[in-house]
Amino acid sequence: MPSKTVYNVGDSFSQSGLTLTATYSDGSSKTISSGFTCSGFNSSSAGTKTITVTYQGKTTTFTVTVKSAAATLTGIAIKAAPSKTVYTYRRDKNLDITGLEVEATYSDGSKTPIDPAACTISGYSAKPAGNKTITVAYEGQTAQFTVTVQYLWWQRIIRIVLLGFLWY
Secondary structure: OOOOOEEEOOOOOOOOOOOEEEEOOOOOEEEEOOOOEEEOOOOOOOEEEEEEEEEOOEEEEEEEEEEOOOOOEEEEEEEEOOOOOEEEOOOOOOOOOOOOEEEEEEOOOOEEEEOHHHOEEEOOOOOOOEEEEEEEEEOOEEEEEEEEEEOOHHHHHHHHHHHOHHHO
């Protein structure tokens, strides 16, 4: 078998690593690594392809697989929100993404975890208080999760005293 046995549609065949064992009428054998021809490879469509190897008028076969075009990213999803989703007004200046799990989905149906550090994360601010929609972007795809920024008890009292109860 050659070194490469799985190809994508449109790839060229490589004989690299292919060796044959020639057995002669006297019972001896020899490993052959050149001087043979390969035919039958067609990567215009996906599927199992039978390759015929010819050496000094003798033939043998093996198969390789041609896969459809490389899968493309179709979306991302938040598999787990960060461990911390509640923040303190004006105190927690930075979003903590510890525990965030992001997963990529590809056109062939496969799913792969993505390192959150490879994503662009936006939408967090420690003020004003309230719910914040955080957007995670990766290679043109986005997903979102929500965090909450809350006042501490004394911050609430100051707001009531300064702004009046009706404005709270």
